[in-house]
Amino acid sequence: RIEAGAEGRLAREALIARDAAQEGHGNLSTRFIMHRFFTKVDTDDVAGLIDECFERWDTDNNGALDRQELAVAFSEMAGRNVTSVTRRDVQELMDIFDTDINGSIDADELKHMVFLSIGIAEASCPCSVCATAQKHK
Numbered sequence: 001r002i003e004a005g006a007e008g009r010l011a012r013e014a015l016i017a018r019d020a021a022q023e024g025h026g027n028l029s030t031r032f033i034m035h036r037f038f039t040k041v042d043t044d045d046v047a048g049l050i051d052e053c054f055e056r057w058d059t060d061n062n063g064a065l066d067r068q069e070l071a072v073a074f075s076e077m078a079g080r081n082v083t084s085v086t087r088r089d090v091q092e093l094m095d096i097f098d099t100d101i102n103g104s105i106d107a108d109e110l111k112h113m114v115f116l117s118i119g120i121a122e123a124s125c126p127c128s129v130c131a132t133a134q135k136h137k
Contacts, residue, residue, distance in 0.1 A: 030074060030089050034117035037077035050114050054107045064104035067094065099129050 041049050057065055057073040065073060067090050074085045097113045098105060105113070112129035125131075 030093060031117045033074060033078045034114055035119075038114050038118055046114065046118065047111065050111050051107065054110055064102070064106045065110065066104050067091070070094070070105055 038046055038049060053073065053076075054065070057069050057076070059069060059072075060066075067087075070093065071085045071087075071090050074089065078085070093113065094103070094105065097109050099109055099112070100106070108128040111127040112125070115125045115127055115130070
């Protein structure tokens with residue numbers, strides 16, 4: 001028997017899968033991985049969890065995640081080793097979410113990536129990427 005909470009989560013995950021395919025914001029597997037990892041906490045705590053994870057994943061402490069660090073991050077989120085995340089997956093994420101096109105993902109870009117993956121709309125997303133986009137509309 002599926003409990004109501006589990007049923008609701010399954011429905012949200014199905015919507016995430018559909019939206020990922022339609023919107024092109026990362027492939028289905030990376031979007032699903034982020035959704036699963038970051039919805040373990042209350043919505044109010046997501047930004048704090050992202051900050052905590054970013055600090056852990058930024059192993060060279062330069063304020064940005066390079067391709068290798070991003071691959072390690074996704075491997076941790078997926079609960080798999082680094083070789084489970086393909087170069088293509090990482091490159092696709094870089095192409096979509098590296099908004100300043102500097103070859104890395106900074107903390108705000110990671111927040112943007114996560115907020116989109118868990119279904120927070122651009123209009124209500126607190127990251128600076130969405131705030132800037134809203135100003136230009």
